[in-house]
Amino acid sequence: MANQDTFLIPILPRQLGQLQGFRVLPAHLAYRIGRGPHLFRSEGSVPPQGGVMVLDASGFDGFGSGGGFCQEVVRECLSRNFSGAVLDFDVRLPPLEGIAAQLDESFARRGWNLYVPESYGRCAPRAMVMISSALSGGSLTLRLEEAQERFGRDRIALALEPAAEDFFLPSPSGSGTPLSREALSRLMERLQPSVFFSNELCARYFTYTNPDGGAHFVLFDDGETLARKVDTARRLDIHTFLAPWEQIKEYAQSLGLSRTQPAAHRLR
Template identity: 65%
Template sequence: MAQDTFIITLPPRQLPLLQGWRVTPAHLAYRLGPGAHLFRSEGTAPPKGGLMVVDDQEFSPLAPTGPLCQEVIRECQARSFSGAILDFENCLPPLEQIAARLDEQFARRGWTLLVPERYGAHAPHSRVMIPSALSGGSLQKRLEEALERFGESRVVLALEKRAEDFYLPSPTGSGQPLNDQELAELKRRLSPSVFFSGELCARYFTYMSRENGAHFVLFDDGDTLRHKTEVARRLGIRTFLAPWAEIGPYAAQAGIQRRQEQRTGRR
C-alpha cells in the first residue's frame, strides 16, 4: 500500500515541533535577494537535511540567474538538503529561467524540486504544488485537471487552512482573509448555521450586514483538511505540502503518522 509523504514548512528554530511525526521538514529560511545572491534568514542556525524553501520577495529581475542557481546548489550540498521548494509569488522571465535551470540540475542529482503551478511547464522534472483552497468549483475536478496536465507523479496537494469573508456577489473570487480570532469572534457574534460543501471540502456560512449586504464566509478546520487529503488519495495523489503553523493542531486528522519508537528488548 502506498504511503503518504508530508512535507512540512516551518522556520528552523521550530524544528523540534516535528519530533515524533513522520514528515519531511522544509526550512523557511531562504530568499533570493538583491545582487543575484541567496540569503539565509538572520539569526537562523544553519539547518541540515530536508528541503530548503526559497522565496522571491526581494528578487531583482536584472540579476544574472546562472550564479544564483549555483548558490542554491552549493547550499543544498553544504546542508545535505534533498531538494528545494520555490515559493515564488511573482511570475517573471528570470524566475522562469531559475526554475528551468534548477529543474535540470536537481534532476541530474536526484533531488526534489517543488514549484508553483504556473512554473510547472518550465520545470518538467519538478513536482507541482496545487493549492487546496478554492472559492468555487470542485476540488476533485481541480485535481483531476492537474493530473491530466502534469501526471500523477508530479502533483502535490498544498494544504492550506484558510478562512475568508466574501461579499456577495464576489466578482474577483477573493475575500477578506480572517485569522482564527476574527473567525471565532464572527461566529460568536452571529451564531450562524454552518454547512459543509462537499465540492470545496470546506465549511461555510452566510450573513447579512447593514453596511454592505450579503456575506459568504468560507473556512477550514481539521475535518475539512482530512476531507481534502482523502479526495487527493482517491485520485492517487500521496504527497502533501503544509505549513506547520496551520496544520500542526490537526496533524493527526490530516493523516500524518507518528513515528514508531524503537524499543530495545532485554535479554
C-alpha cells in the same frame, strides 16, 4: 502495495524541535534570493541538515543572471544534505523562470525533487507542481484532475492552505476578506450560524446578512476539511502534500501526523 504519503512541512528554524517524532520532511524557511542574484540564509539561523530548502523570492529585484545562483543552491543542498527545494515564487518573472528551469535540470541529474508553483509548471517539466487546496468555487476533484491533465498525473502535489474568508455577495472576483482564526471564532460566536459542508470545495461555510441587508458567505477550513482534501487527493493517486507548520500544527492529528512512539526498554 499502497503508495506512501510524503508530507513536506515548511517550518522556521526556531520551530524545528516541534517536528521531533513526526514522520515528515522539514522544508526549511531559511533561504531567500537576494541581489546579484545570490543565495542568502536567514541571519542567526542554525544551518539546517536534511529535508528540503524553501527559496523565498519576495525581495528579488529581477536583475542578474541565474547561472551562478543555481550553482550556489546546488552547493548548499550538497552541504546540508537536502533532497530538494521548494520554490516559493509569488510572481512570475523571466529571471525566475530561468532559475526554475536550470534548477529543474540540475536537480533531476542528482535525483533531487523540485517543487514549483503552478505558474512555473511549464518552465520546470520534471518538477512537482503545487496546487493550492484553497478554492472559493468549483470542485477540488476537478481542479486536481485538470492539473494532472496539464502537467502529468505523477507531477501534482497538494499544497494545504487552511482558508477562512468572508465574501460579500455577489462576489464576481471570487475573492473575499481573509479572516484570522480569532476573527472567525468571534464572528461565529456572535452569529451562532448554521454551518454546512461543501463536498465540492471540501470546506465548511455559512451565510449571514448585515443589518443593512448585505449578504455574506463565509468559507473556512478546519482539521476535518483538510483531512477531506487530503483524501480527495489520494483518490486521484496524489500522495505529496505541503503543509505549513504554523497553519496546520493544531490539525496535525486530523491529518494523521502522529508522533512515533519511542521503543520501550525492558527493565533488567
